[in-house]
Amino acid sequence: xxxxxxPSNNNILAPAWKGTLKALRTALLLAKIIIPVTFVLVTxxxxxxxxxxxxxxxxxxxxxxxxxxxxxxxxxxxxxxIYASLGAIAVLSLSAREIxxxxxxxxxxxxxLMESPILKFTGLRPVSSVLLRMGGAFxxxxxxxxxxxxxxx
Amino acid sequence: xxxxxxxxxxxKSLTTIFYFVLILIPIMVAVEYANHFxxxxxxxxxxxxxxxxxxxxxxxxxxxxxxLFLGVFYGAAVIIEYTRQGTLNKRDIxxxxxxxxxxxxxxxxxxxxxxxxxxxxxxxxxxxxxxFLVTRAAGxxxxxxxxxxxVGDTEPKAAD
Numbered sequence: 001x002x003x004x005x006x007p008s009n010n011n012i013l014a015p016a017w018k019g020t021l022k023a024l025r026t027a028l029l030l031a032k033i034i035i036p037v038t039f040v041l042v043t044x045x046x047x048x049x050x051x052x053x054x055x056x057x058x059x060x061x062x063x064x065x066x067x068x069x070x071x072x073x074x075x076x077x078x079x080x081x082i083y084a085s086l087g088a089i090a091v092l093s094l095s096a097r098e099i100x101x102x103x104x105x106x107x108x109x110x111x112x113l114m115e116s117p118i119l120k121f122t123g124l125r126p127v128s129s130v131l132l133r134m135g136g137a138f139x140x141x142x143x144x145x146x147x148x149x150x151x152x153x
Numbered sequence: 154x155x156x157x158x159x160x161x162x163x164x165k166s167l168t169t170i171f172y173f174v175l176i177l178i179p180i181m182v183a184v185e186y187a188n189h190f191x192x193x194x195x196x197x198x199x200x201x202x203x204x205x206x207x208x209x210x211x212x213x214x215x216x217x218x219x220x221l222f223l224g225v226f227y228g229a230a231v232i233i234e235y236t237r238q239g240t241l242n243k244r245d246i247x248x249x250x251x252x253x254x255x256x257x258x259x260x261x262x263x264x265x266x267x268x269x270x271x272x273x274x275x276x277x278x279x280x281x282x283x284x285f286l287v288t289r290a291a292g293x294x295x296x297x298x299x300x301x302x303x304v305g306d307t308e309p310k311a312a313d
Contacts, residue, residue: 015189019182026181027174031166038166039158046158082262089269090169091162096270103271107262107280108255115254118229121236122250123243129254132287136255140283144275 030083037087041072045091064138065145070094070102077106078134079113101144109137172268180261184223193218204245207252207285208292213245217252224258244295251291256284 044050054068061070069092077085085106089099112133116126124132187193197215204213216235220228232249235241241249259277267273 011189015185016182019185020178022185023174023177023181026177027170030173031170034169035162035166038169039162042162042165043158046154046161082265086173086265086269087166087169091165094270096272099266099270100272100275103266103269103276104279107266107276108283115225118225119250119254121229121233122253123247124250124254129250132251133254136283136287140279144279 030086033081033083034087034090037076037084038091041088041091050092063145064101064105064141065148066098066101066141067094070098073102074105077110078137081111081114082106085110097148101141101148104144105137105141108140109133169269173265176264176268177261180264187222193222207248207288209245209248210242212240213249216241216249220249220253220257221259224261225253228253228257244292244299247295248288248292252284252288255287256280 041050044053050069050072053071056068057071058068061068061074064070072092073085073088076088085102089102094102112130116129119129120126194215197218200214200218201211203217204211207213207217212235216228216231219231228249232241232246236246259281263273263277263280266276
């Protein structure tokens with residue numbers, strides 16, 4: 001009994017410590033991605049290149065009610081990961097409505113290069129999961145924009 | 154010009170990271186305690202409605218739950234383990250994949266998006282409902298394909 005109690009006392013705080021360490025490790029990982037992404041984007045912005053990107057993607061993203069520069073977080077989210085896209089969203093000045101639509105699209109379809117091989121273990125071929133998620137992202141973004149237009153948000 | 158860019162970018166990225174730390178610490182601590190008390194195993198029995206409403210067998214509750222709360226990597230790990238044990242049939246494995254492809258790590262990812270200004274009340278339910286509908290559709294597609302091929306092997310209907 002007395003042998004068993006000290007480790008169990010330790011154990012009750014151990015998850016909190018372990019969780020905090022994991023959170024800090026994740027935050028460090030995020031920082032490594034977000035800081036460079038933010039630097040690149042702020043530089044592009046100050047050089048006026050964001051406007052060029054926006055002009056390129058503007059017509060396409062109108063379907064989702066998004067401005068052209070939203071292409072940056074979308075592409076970063078699809079092909080890099082959520083954290084890179086978070087950096088991009090934080091730099092751009094999008095409205096709450098635009099951020100929510102972008103976020104829905106990215107959450108549906110992200111880290112394709114990393115997650116598609118994982119999803120293969122569930123019998124979803126990478127082609128299928130990529131089509132499913134990208135199609136889903138476009139469809140949900142389109143729908144959410146319609147909902148916003150309908151309620152006038 | 155360079156100074157402005159540097160300070161601007163540094164300030165922006167540090168604020169973003171600061172918010173993430175605020176969000177991540179409680180999430181990770183909660184996850185560790187959930188693991189410690191094996192909460193997910195216990196909740197899986199209460200979450201029978203999720204695989205049932207997705208027209209999947211009840212054994213799929215645990216991998217779905219793990220994927221939803223911990224992310225697609227952990228969800229896939231459980232699915233691989235269940236596949237090895239033969240706990241899940243092919244249909245359940247495929248449908249868990251479809252559901253989790255669209256909707257996973259619902260706490261962390263949604264909160265991170267909320268940290269940069271997305272509306273949680275819209276994001277969270279819409280993603281869930283969409284994943285639900287797509288999974289149901291995939292289930293119908295799978296069943297009709299199976300029926301079409303007249304595959305007569307042991308592929309069972311979702312048991313009740």
